[in-house]
Amino acid sequence: MKAKVLVVGHKNPDTDSICSAIAYADLKNKISDEEYIPKRAGEISGETKFVLNRFQVEEPEFIGDVGTQVKDIDMRKTEGVQSCISLKKAWTLMKDVNVATLPITNQDRLEGLISVKDIATANMDIYDNRILASSLTNYRNILETLDGSLVAGNGDGVVSKGKIVIAAANPDIMESYIEDGDLVILGNRYESQLCAIEMNAGCIIVCMGAPISITIQKLAKEKGCRIISTPHDTYTVARLINQSTPIHYFMRSENLVTFETDDYTRDIKGVMAKVRHRDFPVLDVYGKYCGMISRRSLLDVKQKKIILVDHNERSQSVDGLEDAEIMEIIDHHRLGSLETISPVFFRNQPVGCTATIIFQMYGENKVKIEPNIAGLLCAAIITDTLMFRSPTCTEEDRKAAEVLAQIAGIEIKPFAEELFQAGSNFKDKSIEEIIYQDFKQFFINGVSFGVGQSTFMNAIELQEVKSRLLAHFQSAEKHKLDMMFIMLTNIIDESTELLYHGNGAQEIAENAMEVEAKNGALHLKGVVSRKKQLLPSLMAILQQ
Structure with a gap:
């Protein structure tokens, strides 16, 4: 993509400020590989509107601040995940893409966040043997987490009741603690499998890949009991099964600290300093999730590239200039208070109008001036020199206006009368x-x-x-x-x-x-x- 450079005049812009920005952007686009975009730093006057309408040129977009924004940061494009995935899958994804936080989204809308810390806390704090039912864990999550295969029953649906039980005792004792809907972890003992199914277990999980008899499979189907076979041993299954819990049960969904793409970096720095999260989600103006940033992201922010026309005073410039990279300054006023970090192309001439300098630069670069651009530059010279009456007017201004008028197909005097009349209509102005x-x-x-x-x-x-x-x-x-x-x-x-x-x-x-x-x-x-x-x-x- 071409690098974008904004060409902007001063605040409360006059006709010269607007027209020179448009014309200089046009010139630079014809002689450079970068993309130059004219902007305005304030509302345009009736006079300027007349000029733009007269020569059928679009009004530049307003820009009130050129400070660096979140959209200027190389944000990490961490893909959003669904809230139904398991803790284990979320943990695996984090390791694979080397992130500490996962965004949970639904159709590009942010629903919540889950971090490594959240998963670690969940693994340490889960003592509830009914956690799968409380969180409505999907059986697909259990199969995935245990590397299991479904031997009997439907893999769809969720755990809606029951607790997790390890069938370590003999069937006589099992009958006293197995309840409706329980998930029973057991081995290859036929009588234990039979007892669990008879006690209306919701699912039995057979470890070590032990064979499951046709009789047990048939009985399970009759009683509506799922059978899952897993290659893992009982200890491993008992350790892993809580990790099948869906992340929506543990994700943070309230009071999330998010930023928008249009937020300024100078504003978010304070928030990041107060809230010690490792990552922060970014949303666009429509609320859609865009990516993640961290405090480290602020170290590599792309500054906006700016060309200033018709001014070099700090107080007259668009806000946020201290965070932008000034590339050039084209002006005809006294040297002001503006400072730059690195050397820039600076052209300042004692003429009556910035448009005169830009006219000269078209000639120096042997670039043809289109009639509409010529009209803008001529109008700027007329207004800035008060149709050559101002003591700031030079012979260069007069000659430039005459050439530009010829290219634009206008006569200076009658056009100037229309122009000044448009600018002096104050009846409806506040x-x-x-x-x-x-x-x-x-x-x-x-x-x-x-x-x-x-x-x-x-x-x-x-x-x-x-x-x-x-x-x-x-x-x-x-x-x-x-x-x-x-x-x-x-x-x-x-x-x-x-x-x-x-x-x-x-x-x-x-x-x-x-x-x-x-x-x-x-x-x-x-x-x-x-x-x-x-x-x-x-x-x-x-x-x-």
């Missing part, structure tokens, strides 16, 4: 959706803060959203972050209303932008870029 649709988190000098940005095609809609957000901030409880800044950017006017929330946020914003706040916001003329115009100023103040 406050949370507006804040977090394109939101990034940062940590500077022990201060956590986030910056979100929404773009608008007209001032009226911008003011409506601004009023809603200000009302929300006035009544909202403290967020997890120390401070929050929201950019409401007017694309046509090339200006931004900067809203702030949190202790000290107003002072930081005013000092950073050198503009006085009025009515809960800063009006920033000519400011449209979070990356190049707002973030550097905020960070400079916070680092002082």
Whole structure:
């Protein structure tokens, strides 16, 4: 099987993050033997949905955590056994496959577990001579355990009454203790066999392979008594017969500690440490048994392989990144806080959009860009550069967009108007959706803060959203972050209303932008870029 590599952008993804993940996965699949799968780390915006629908590309599946999971472990595929098999057979299976625990299943559903310890305990603790009847032991189990052959009677059915008796005494004494349905272990003495059958024994077990007369066989059939012949001596039979008991009588079926394939290894480690079982069964999301794992299994977990696009900040990445193997990073932002265990391919260029870098990589690898992928990359460049108005926009971005538009069969200006209109439809969006649709988190000098940005095609809609957000901030409880800044950017006017929330946020914003706040916001003329115009100023103040 091909190794799978996940290509994923940042949390609260924008159009560039989603489209670049899809396009880069497409490129890598054409130049590599591994399988590259685009993923998303958050909900996509209306703008991005418009782009995906426009170019008929499926939305990437959501992945909220890339930590190692139980399904990433090489679990032992111990076959499940039926609950009716004998203790002896279970013990033999354990030795044959070298395991300490057997799963008991019924149509792939886990019914219970039995371990070497359980079998050892059963052998040491069985003093009840009615154990076969109590456990409804199948006669097939007895035959198998004793290496016996059925001489008379039906091999099907179960022991439903009676006790286990060794006929060591003479027939006169036997008559006083043999009861209805007993299993009588005896030798070749004709009178003892006859007495047991006459006393309505359920089964007689003749040891040492002794011959059984036609008369005894006939009488047994008439009285409904089974006859089993075994090559073992009386001592061996007496020792083995309890091992014919079905394992369902001793298996653990309540309060089982099981894991699901989607469970994260960081969560199950604590459970394994507290519960000192040697093996733990694994179930899939439908409750079907999949295999067994142990504490030792955690030593060889296959980490998920990840490529990060459009970010290199730890706080912006999908959860569980510390347990994943980062293969590559493709980005156009400042160098962030991300660290890797081993060297990775890292490409970071001062352009306005990650999609521009990926466009260049298609050319460098001489790979043809399909029209739908070209449409995604062009849309990403248009949105990230605000149709070339952003100060982050470079000549490379503009040239890339023009080539991509030609491949995709679109005209940039009318397409951009549709694109921005789709992204600025805020009437049906909740406050949370507006804040977090394109939101990034940062940590500077022990201060956590986030910056979100929404773009608008007209001032009226911008003011409506601004009023809603200000009302929300006035009544909202403290967020997890120390401070929050929201950019409401007017694309046509090339200006931004900067809203702030949190202790000290107003002072930081005013000092950073050198503009006085009025009515809960800063009006920033000519400011449209979070990356190049707002973030550097905020960070400079916070680092002082």
